[in-house]
Amino acid sequence: MKDWILYSLKCRKSQAGFALPVAIGMGLIILLVGLTMLLRSQDSQVSAIAQKDTAKSLNAAETGVNEIRALMNQHRAIANYPACTTDLNTPPTRNADGTCSDSGNSTESWALPNNIPNILAECGINRTAEIVSLANREWQNINPSEPSQGQYRLLTYDDQNSTLRVQGRVNEDQPSESISELEVDFSVEEFPLAGLWVANDATVGSINTDIVGSCSSSITALPQNNHFTKNLSILIPGIPSLPTLPAPSLPLRDPTNNTIQLDSSISEYFNPIGLETPNNSATNFIDVNANQNVEIWVDGNIDLQNTVIRCGGSPENCQEFQVKIYGQGSGNILLNKGTVLCNVFIHAPSHNVNNTSNFESNPGGGLPTTPNICGTNASGREIFNTSVFWVNSWSNNGNVHTPVLDNVQEINPTSSRKWSNAPINILYPPQLNPIQAWGTNERSVN
Numbered sequence: 001m002k003d004w005i006l007y008s009l010k011c012r013k014s015q016a017g018f019a020l021p022v023a024i025g026m027g028l029i030i031l032l033v034g035l036t037m038l039l040r041s042q043d044s045q046v047s048a049i050a051q052k053d054t055a056k057s058l059n060a061a062e063t064g065v066n067e068i069r070a071l072m073n074q075h076r077a078i079a080n081y082p083a084c085t086t087d088l089n090t091p092p093t094r095n096a097d098g099t100c101s102d103s104g105n106s107t108e109s110w111a112l113p114n115n116i117p118n119i120l121a122e123c124g125i126n127r128t129a130e131i132v133s134l135a136n137r138e139w140q141n142i143n144p145s146e147p148s149q150g151q152y153r154l155l156t157y158d159d160q161n162s163t164l165r166v167q168g169r170v171n172e173d174q175p176s177e178s179i180s181e182l183e184v185d186f187s188v189e190e191f192p193l194a195g196l197w198v199a200n201d202a203t204v205g206s207i208n209t210d211i212v213g214s215c216s217s218s219i220t221a222l223p224q225n226n227h228f229t230k231n232l233s234i235l236i237p238g239i240p241s242l243p244t245l246p247a248p249s250l251p252l253r254d255p256t257n258n259t260i261q262l263d264s265s266i267s268e269y270f271n272p273i274g275l276e277t278p279n280n281s282a283t284n285f286i287d288v289n290a291n292q293n294v295e296i297w298v299d300g301n302i303d304l305q306n307t308v309i310r311c312g313g314s315p316e317n318c319q320e321f322q323v324k325i326y327g328q329g330s331g332n333i334l335l336n337k338g339t340v341l342c343n344v345f346i347h348a349p350s351h352n353v354n355n356t357s358n359f360e361s362n363p364g365g366g367l368p369t370t371p372n373i374c375g376t377n378a379s380g381r382e383i384f385n386t387s388v389f390w391v392n393s394w395s396n397n398g399n400v401h402t403p404v405l406d407n408v409q410e411i412n413p414t415s416s417r418k419w420s421n422a423p424i425n426i427l428y429p430p431q432l433n434p435i436q437a438w439g440t441n442e443r444s445v446n
Contacts, residue, residue: 056150057180060168063142064152065184074125076429077118079188083110083135083157099136110135117427121232123215155445162188181441187433190418195388195405199236199349202394208403224403236349236390237424239326242297243268259285267294274300277307283338285310288323299328306338308372316375321345321423337401342374344387345423351391357398375411383411
């Protein structure tokens with residue numbers, strides 16, 4: 001019995017010594033598990049904050065893209081030029097501080113906006129200082145009163161591919177600073193050539209083509225089929241110089257058929273006392289030979305009332321600007337319901353168009369089988385005037401033909417009459433189409 005008591009006491013003593021290490025070990029395990037969970041929680045929190053900052057910097061870059069495109073739409077001429085020409089070098093080069101190294105009076109880039117033709121085409125808008133700032137990769141505040149919204153900057157604009165690369169950043173100069181980079185693609189294309197360009201005022205009523213006026217022009221019009229009026233700070237250019245060799249006047253009208261027949265061997269004419277087709281009781285014809293390009297200079301009034309310009313026997317055959325009429329000095333251009341002008345280019349910057357309803361052309365003008373129209377559109381409407389007028393002003397008097405001018409696509413849907421197709425070169429600002437592709441890049445510039 002005594003031995004058993006001694007054995008029991010010894011066993012109880014050994015068990016008491018085992019419990020303490022077990023308790024300490026379990027405590028350490030729980031502590032390690034707790035620390036691990038805490039560290040993981042901190043990592044998740046840091047990751048969430050980083051993702052949030054990345055999203056904010058990406059939003060800043062997206063805002064930058066929209067702001068830069070809005071600026072481009074106010075200075076559309078810059079869409080045809082790079083932000084910095086040296087960005088197109090292989091490899092690209094810039095100054096050490098990242099600013100553009102373009103210089104000189106002939107280099108055309110955003111860094112030198114005053115070298116870009118028609119940079120100030122939009123009336124009353126001059127943001128060239130911002131354009132220079134973008135070209136030099138300066139950070140732009142999204143909202144100066146809310147720094148948390150971040151900043152953006154332009155890295156490059158490739159005018160050949162219409163590609164913008166833009167960075168956005170938040171938390172500037174902080175450990176949590178985040179910078180994201182976007183690349184967007186869109187297309188840039190020419191505007192269609194306007195059918196009417198006036199230096200001063202225009203009252204035209206219904207018109208089925210675009211109208212351009214100066215910043216001070218008052219334009220009263222009802223453009224059809226998504227056409228528009230636009231006031232721009234672009235001057236109508238002067239007419240070309242007269243030919244070096246003496247140019248004859250137009251031949252006299254043949255009274256038997258009211259026709260002025262042009263000589264196929266002569267392509268340039270000069271009427272020093274105006275242009276008149278004097279028979280006001282019948283249709284008059286100016287007949288141009290097929291495939292003959294004719295230029296007519298006129299000093300004085302240009303009277304095209306009751307007049308049909310035909311090419312190869314029909315007004316419908318007149319090709320794009322096959323006939324050009326240049327008005328020297330000042331005067332009036334007289335039109336009426338008997339006027340049929342198809343694809344004629346009339347450039348008379350100091351002449352005023354007076355369009356009246358004082359004569360209704362006899363369909364066929366004595367030749368009933370040959371209607372005096374440029375053609376008919378898809379709905380069968382007759383088209384009488386698809387010409388282009390660069391003039392001082394336009395006014396209507398009475399119940400004139402409407403629309404007063406038609407787009408050539410009404411009768412030739414495949415025609416593409418752009419500003420670059422005009423007989424005189426005009427660097428008309430292009431239009432920006434919607435963004436076609438977005439993409440994120442690894443940060444390429446610190």
